[in-house]
Amino acid sequence: MNKANVIQELKALASEGMPEEPEVAAVAEEAAPEAEEGGKAKKAAPPEPRKNGLLEVDYARRGVHVDVQVAADQVVRAAEIVDAAGMTLEAVTGVDWINDKELEVVYDYAYTGGECFRVVVRARIPRDEANIPTITEVFAGANWHERETFDFFGINFEGHPQLEYLLLPEDCDFHPLLKDFKGC
Amino acid sequence: MAGYFTNILSGTKSLLVGLSITQKEFFKKPVTLQYPWESLEMTPRYRGHIQLIKDPETGSHKCISCGMCQRGCPSNCITIHSEKQEGVKGKVLVKYELDFTKCSLCGQCIENCKPSAIEFSKEYNLASTRKEDFHYDLLKRLKEQK
Amino acid sequence: MSSQALSQNNERFEVNLGPQHPATHGVLRVKLLMDGEYIVDAEPVLGYIHRMHELMGENRTWAQFLPNMGRLDYLSALSYNLGYVELVEKMAGIEVPERAEYIRVITTEMNRISSHLLWFGAFVLDLGGFTPLLYAFTDREEILDLLESVTGARLTYCYYRFGGCYNDVEDEFLSGCLAFIKRLRARMPMYHNLVTKNVILRQRLERVGPVSAEMCRKYGATGPVLRGSGVNYDVRKNEPYSIYPELDFDVPVYHEGDSMARYMVRMDEIEQCMRIIEQAIAKIPSGPVMAEKVPKMIKPEPGDYYHAVEAARGTFSIRAVSDGKNQAYRMKLRSPTFSNLSLFQEASKGMLLADALALMGSLDLVIPEIDR
Amino acid sequence: MDLGINVIEMLLYLVAIIGFAAINAAYLVWVERKGAGHIQRRTGPKEVGPYGLLQPLADGAKLMSKQLIIPAGVDKPLFMVAPLLAMVPAVMIFVTIPFSENLVARDINIGLLVIFAFASVNVLSLLMGGWASRNKYAVISAARAVSQNVAYEIPLLVMTITIVLVSGSLNLREIVFSQAGAFWHWNWLPTNGNFLGPITFIMFFICYLAETNRAPFDLGEAESELIAGFHTEYGSMGFGLFFMGEYANIVIGSALIVILFLGGWYSPFPEVVPFLGSAGVWWFLLKMYLLIWLVVLIRWTFPRVTLWSLLNLSWKILIPFSLFNLLASAGLVKFLG
Known part of the structure; x- marks a missing residue:
């Protein structure tokens, strides 16, 4: 597996949506770790939601090597890139950024064939229209992970072969990990 | 072939x-051990439900009712009732409620306790059909031990 | 009856394997579509003991979430404890004293042996052999006694703390571990003679339930399942944490990908665990078991954190999102058997019922960890 | 007058046989549980009576006092008859078994045929029980039991024919008489024209394990696959009868092996050895119980085979071997005897 290749391809993919300023991604690459870690300083003004792009983050501190944010319709292509590199899917999950009125879908990829390499791909979708294409075509194991994410966040994975409740009872009508969930 | x-x-x-x-x-x-007829001695570190330590000097407990155990408990199974009494500095413990049905024996209350007033007991022969039997008042329990 | 009703499809019937069934070791339900004794489709149905640990993680402080780790995989709870405390230490930048690291590794590996021993017994029980289960339990019981003398619990441990361990271990524990290893070494040939070499067992496991490395990759299977398919991947080696880089051990890998390979990986892993423990006991330094500066209230800097450890069943990883408060904003627990089981539906197609259950046993399922 | 004595004799025999079968079946359960306990480093039953000896009685009382539940939707007549069919033929077979030279209820010329005729009813009871339960696991189990019994009855009978050839009789007493003497005269060794004796003996033993649905061939009640198999839906004494029938069949099988291969009531020592050398019923029972112990030990040692390897064993190993064995023995009997 060629790490640099994967990084290059993911970078290209992430910047596809915003071709007008390709330097931004490069700038974010250096500035973002500090920006993230120095979150306290900016407490007064909540930080802007992150722009799409690729960050190479500090592995020792964060536990991942590469952090890519892509547009929702690019997750399948991102999955294809890491699949071609022989990586495996560890998990799919979501995060509810209720203040930004957005949901984030997070894909964790890892390389199991040798030296450790972890890539996290994330995509943000609006909360009230939570649709994102499924990656089950690429990684069959995403099936259950996506169903679980649907359980907890109500995210609709378009094209999923069997988007039913997996862990929650089949007749429940709530999504417990949404931040506005108030118990049932 | x-x-x-x-x-x-x-x-x-x-x-x-x-x-x-x-x-x-x-x-x-x-x-195997034939349980009702024979039984094992629990190891010194065995974690039974918590209990108040008897202070050999005063013959009473060392709890200062600060409520750190109650705040640190992940399962909200400790409730402390204390009151101001005349002539005594600080608050006095009147009831130490432990709901053992919720306790996961993590030991955070014992770690949080500044005056080291509580410890794990060695009780393991606990069985009942009613869950009220596991709502203990540790202060009462300490007094009964006397 | 019309001729259509007499067609082949009419011979198929559905069987509910579980939620209460001797082979599912808990409350897993598998919806089987059978054609005689052959499985046409097997769909696992999860969630019977779902407890929403991830939501609890968002509602409790970092320290308060610790006891939950013992309730995920009750058979190797210490690996999960380890994964979580290491994550929080990474977030808060806590340095762990060396002695504590050694104690953590010794107890985790003891726990891994006990987990593999129980799996061994339960697996042979699935195959119809009752006695090896109780032999394995006799050995496992000694591990539990040893761990109880240190942690105070027998199964749902809550022993590690951010920055160290709850208490120090005595020399009796260390010598007890060595004595146990000596005993288990002497017992292993007995297990191999009684079970591994048994012709009936070999017939039931060899070439049964093959899982290819590619299938493991697509489904994200890890741990002994992956290593039984010829992939040399162990988080302890590939992504070292704690003091594992200082210890010398091998990662057993088998290339057949059948149930026997997974069986052999676990049996060999027991031996490797013993090697690790011996080395760790020989090297253990003296000193404190708790870091001196552990903040009372842990408030990690905002952002994502990820940490993976090798649990007895595969890669257990946690993704925590912090927003700077003393509670997690999001706590994702990635459990290994969830992914391992997800390949069962594809892998079991066309298998005989008995073989499919052998395959399921060889995946080493712990349901509370799948359902979380 | 003769008739009256005959009838009384017959009744006495009947009572004795039912008693023998019931006590053996009940105490086999105790032996199995106690044996399993000690094999697994436990103690087994020990609370009811000394060494748990009254445990079978307690179990029986419990089973009999339980409510007989007939699930909705079962085929009621078949459901009720099946457990009886498991137990009654087992008792009937005891009628023909010679425990010693004179201790036999009915000395029938075609005793061997009678045994096999009744023994084959057993599979019918499993099939009926499984089918009538209207439970998918029970039906799978019944189907397994039938295919297993069909597959194993063939080598079993072929091997029996070999023994009949070398003994020259279908009468069980005659077969034992033909092995008179110390252990090297018995059929399990290459004597009497059957030069493949040991192999016949081992194969017969395997077939007998499979015929009685004992581990490692207990596919019908593979608990990790089929819960309890054909008796999943049975409780109370219905289950009790299946259970007793299974153990009675083990006793019968062991007795049959003792008769066919292990010289019946003859002592393994030559007659010149004082005391131990004399033949008698005790030798018969000793051999029988040793065999039963072997069966128990096997159950608690081996994992279960799968259906295909079970059938492979029968069709690929046992049937060719037994046919070859039969031909060879027939040739030897023809040319030497």
Whole structure:
């Protein structure tokens, strides 16, 4: 597996949506770790939601090597890139950024064939229209992970072969990990 | 064809070896403990439900009712009732409620306790059909121990 | 009856394997579509003991979430404890004293042996052999006694703390571990003679339930399942944490990908665990078991944190999102058997019922960890 | 007058046989549990009576006092008859078994045929029980039991024919008489024209394990696959009868092996050895119980085979071997005897 290749391809993919300023991604690459870690300083003004792009983050501190944010319709292509590199899917999950009125879908990829390499791909979708294409075509194991994410966040994975409740009872009508969930 | 016969032979041998092992074990002494008649001594670190430590000097507990155990508890199973009493500095513990049905024996209350007033007990013979039986008042329990 | 009703499909019937069934070791339900004894489709149905640990993680402080780790995989709870405390230490930048690291490794590996021993017994029980289960339990019981003398619990441990361990271990524990290893070493040939070499067991496991490395990759299977398919991947080696880089051990890998390979990986892993423990006991330094500066209230800097450890069943990883408060904003627990089981539906197609159950046993399922 | 004595004799025999079968079946359960306990380093039953000896009685009382539940939707007549069919033929077979030279209820010329005729009813009871339960696991189990019994009855009978050839009789007493003497005269060794004696003996033993649905061939009640198999839906004494029938069949099988291969009531020592050398019923029972112990030991040692390897064993190993064995023995009997 060629790490640099994967990084290059993911970078290209992430910047596809915003071709007008390709330097931004490069700038974010250096500035973002500090920006993230120095979150306290900016407490007064909540930080802007992150722009799409690729960050190479500090592995020792964060536990991942590469952090890519892509547009929702690019997750399948991102999955294809890491699949071609022989990586495996560890998990799919979501995060509810209720203040930004957005949901984030997070894909964790890892390389199991040798030296450790972890890539996290994330995509943000609006909360009230939570649709994102499924990656089950690429990684069959995403099936259950996506169903679980649907359980907890109500995210609709378009094209999923069997988007039913997996862990929650089949007749429940709530999504417990949404931040506005108030118990049932 | 030779493989056919050697397979049968080696297979039969493995079965006989297995039989001899179980037959040998048959003559060994049982390792189980006949519970109601015999029972084990709990190790010093065994975690039973918490209890108040009796202070050998005063014959009472060391709790200062600060409520750190209650705040640190992940399962909200500790409730402390204390009151101001005349002539005594600070608050006085009147009731130490422990709902053992919710306790996960993590030990955070004991770690949080500044005056080291609580410890794990060695109680393990606990069984009941009613969950109210596991709502303890540790202060009462301490007094009954006297 | 029309001729259509007499067609082949009419022979198929559905069987509910579980939620209460001797082979599912808990409350897993598998919806089987059978054609005689052959499985046409097997769909696992999860969630019977779902407890929403991830939501609890968002509602409790970092320290308060610790006891939950013992309730995920009750058979190797210490690996999960380890994964979580290491994550929080990474977030808060806590340095752990060396002695504590050694104690953590010794107890985690003891726990891994106990987990593999129980799996061994339960697996042979699935195959119809009752006695090895109780032999394995006799050995496992000694591990539990040893761990109880240190942690105070027998199964749902809550022993590690951010920055160290709850208490120090005595020399009796260390010598007890060595004595146990000596005993288990002497017992291993007995297990191999009684079970591994048994012709009936070999017939039931060899070439049964093959799982290819590619299938493991697509489904994200890890741990002994992956190593039984010929992939040399162990988080302890590939992504070292704690003091594992200082210890010398091998990662057993088998290339057949059948149930026997997974069986052999676990049996060999027991031996490797013993090697690790011996080395760790020989090297253990003296000193404190708790870091001196552990903040009372842990408030990690905002952002994502990820940490993976090798649990007895595969890669257990946690993704925590912090927003700078003393509670997690999001706590994702990635449990290994969830992914391992997800390949069962594809892998079991066309298998005989008995073989499919052998395959399921060889995946080493712990349901509370799948359902979380 | 003769008729009256005959009837009384017959009744006495009947009572004795039912008693023998019931006590053996009940105490076999105790032996199995106690044996399993000690094999697994436990103690087994020990609370009811000394060494748990009254445990079978307690179990029986419990089973009999339980409510007989007939699930909705079962085929009621078949459901009720099946457990009886498991137990009654087992008792009937005891009628023909010679425990010693004179201790036999009915000395029938075609005793061997009678045994096999009744023994084959057993599979019918499993099939009926499984089918009538209207439970998918029970039906799978019944289907397994039938295919297993069909597959194993063939080598079993072929091997029996071999023994009949070398003994020259279908009468069980005659077969034992033909092995008179110390252990090297018995059929399990290459004597009496059957030069493949030991192999016949081992194969017969395997077939007998499979015929009685004992581990490692207990596919019908593979608990990790089929819960309890054909008796999943049975409780109370219905289950009790299946259970007793299974153990009675083990006793019968062991007795049959003792008769066919292990010289019946003859002592393994030559007659010149004082005391031990004399033949008698005790030798018969001793051999029988040793065999039963072997069966128990096997159950608690081996994992279960799968259906295909079970059938492979029968069709690929046992049937060719037994046919070859039969031909060879027939040739030897023809040319030497």
